[in-house]
Amino acid sequence: MKKWLGFALTLCLIVMLAACGDNNKTEENNSGEKKNEGTSEAFTIGVIPVQTEGAMEGAMDKLQTLLSDKLNRDVKVEVYPDYNGVVEAMNYDKIDMAYFGPLTYVVAHEKSGAEAIITQLIEGEPFYHSYIITHKDNPYNSLDDLLKNPAKINFAFGDINSTSGSLIPSIELKDRGVYQSEDDNKFKTVRFTGSHDATALAVQNKQVDAGAIDSAIYNQLVESGKVDEKQIKTIWKSEKLFQYPWAVHKDTDKDTIKTLKETFKAIDDKDILGAFGATGFTDASNKDYESIRQAAIKQGIIKE
Template sequence: MFRRRKSFLALTGLVLSCFVMAACGSNAPAADKTAGQAGQQAGGAAVQEEFLIGVIPAQGSNQMKIGADKLAEVLGEKLGRKVRAEVYPDYNGVVEAMGAGKAHMAYLGPLTYVEAHERYGVKAVMTQLINGKPFYYSYLIAPADSPYQSFDDVVKQSDSIRFAFGDISSTSGSLIPGIALKKAGVFKTQQEHKFKSVTYTGDHTATALAIQNKQQDIGAIDSAIFNNLVKQGKVDGTKIKTVWQSEELFQYPWAVIKTVSDADVKKIQEAMLAIQDPDVLKAFGGASSFIEAKNEDYAAIRQAAIEDGRLKVKQ
């Protein structure tokens, strides 16, 4: 009887030991698995997505790509992450990329900026100085030997003029001169106007070349980009004259989407304020340097866009 009781206790102890070992064994891998998952999560948090800079094709040349790529390198070092720049084929494409969260930062025209701000809440953080000033103008240009000397000539002789705008979303190449021509009663749309013809070239370089080569009679263009094209010898300034100049327009903004943190915005501003690389500066209108910008700087453009029916304000 004693021996059977002893055997029973021994068997019970063996079963309990196996149970404890099994429990410990099952818990150990679970702990390891949990630790592994935590490590993966920590590692995943350390890997940030690519930061994309979208650039409008204002000058339509490789120069913008070179400057944008160099800027991306500078910002990548400052932000501590991979930064890439992409020049988009049209202005609206950059706005839509920001709206979809694909482009985190963008170089925009003032009109495309106010549109992007209204639709997606992007905010201006930087702009550029041209000859020390944050302003530029819309020019109407003509071949140097053209009979047209003034805005009044353009209006009075509109039926003989082949008119060229830039991109339809351009501030200086479309919005501002378009408003002036509408007030003068010679233009409403590409289909409804009093000109011999109306064309949209797509960018300022194309407009300048079209006027130089006498393919168009009058062209609307960004003053800073035009002067920079002449300075670099890409167009012959002796073959082109200015027949009209708008009021001052605040320079093109660099804007970020809402998910870019204040800390990263500060790093971007610090990095751009320090840039002296001529390849970066000349790529953006022949800038002399960069300065900080804010949404309020574009209030006049916003109002012009509303009056022209370009911007639908949320109620």
Template sequence: MFRKRQSFLVLTLLLIASLTLAACGSSTKQGEQGNSGEKDQELLIGVIPAQGSNQMKLGADKLAAVLAEKLGRPVKAEVYPDYNGVVEAMGAGKVQMAYLGPLTYVEAHERYDVQAIVTQLIDGKPFYHSYLIAPSDSPYQSIEDVVKQSKEIRFAFGDINSTSGSLIPGIALKKAGVFKSQEDHQFKSVTYTGDHTATALAIQNKQQDVGAIDSAYYNNLVKQGKVDGSKIKTIWQSEDLFQYPWAVINSVSEKDRKTIQDAMLAIKDEDILSAFGGASGFTLASDKDYASIRQAAIEDGRLKVKQ
């Protein structure tokens, strides 16, 4: 009887050991699959519609291909129909990296703690301006003329969330007492065109009398022949604005951030550079570069800072 019990005990211990080893093996394979899954996980890039979507799509897709090669995993870019859509996609974790306007960036940083890592250079500098533009034969020569003759002017902003196409010129016009909102103003009419290309074409074709636009995108549109510079004049220029940032959400590792920065700083592809304001290259950026935009957004009531 003792021998039978001993044999039974030995068999039981062997069975337990076998099951334990099998479980460990399964766990190891699952861990290996998990690591592989992280490596193969697609990085999604969201892009705001700053200019014509076709050109931005081409540049964004080529950038995605460059980053995919450097990161060693799939990368996909998508041009969103509006600025806020990109921010919400980042907040939901559907987009891990995004090309944002400065105003959109400070809002996304405040709400979802995204971080700027790269921006573009225009003629070697990381700055641009808000312009007010008008048809070349327009009687308006300055922002003072616009204020004095506001009741005769059809005014065009870009996207309502655009820094240069809305926030900065809007603040200037509010201080002058001729604009509060699309419903409350002293103009003949106020329109939001949605992007900088639409604004430039509206001014060129005299569908609007004065428009607010990003200087870099406007100059690039003229350079590319997409608008006729001889038919448009600049009547006002803002102070320096730090260029549009590329930002990432917190789940993007420091290693991947560094890889992205190094890859973008080395880019020379004209299709990529041209898609983003006619950039001459890319340079590093950080949250502190957008302090002045953050302050302007707070003063304009667009941004509420968490206490």
């Protein structure tokens, strides 16, 4: 009887050990499955709000579908509410790629090593300008006219981190002795509208006397009928600025970069191109933004 009892206990022990082995295999399999799932995580892209978010939604859906197909993985494109949010998302590894303004790009490159790979073309050229615009009813036909009595002027910038909507025009106004900061200037009022279309509409609706805006976005707003060109005149134009870059996370592999470049340069969808005021895309690199980096250093935004 004791022999049979000992045999039964031994058998139970064997069964229990076998079950533990199966559980360990299951855990290993589950772990392996999770690892495989990790490699197929969505490729995430953050986009600065060059226009109000609703105006870009349909185009971003199309871009998301196109890139998902070409990369053979899920792609998620998100328009962020402000420029700085995209920089921080790249800095904290929340996104794999970003559409930056030139200024936000040089900041992101300094902070996280983001690398520009693509930029947009406007009528075949990878350049644009910063404009200062005013309503046609105003007596100002030049920036000199506008600044004769700045204490009477309500002035609008776009996003505080915008290149053409803030950095470049603020340097021009600083050089002319009328602007140091939002709180230190000679204007009647200074405001930051947050986007280029908001600035254009503020000028058109006479909510401000003048505003700074991206030339390509302004032309797009006119072409789409969102802004009436007959109501607005341009009184200042900057030197050429290299266009907005698409930049990847520093750890992005070469094959993905190659696919992204090929895909962007082949885009001819008018909705996608139109969202950026573009006629196409071309290669870009960090060296293309050296002049913006120097401007950011001059304004104390980044250190040399």
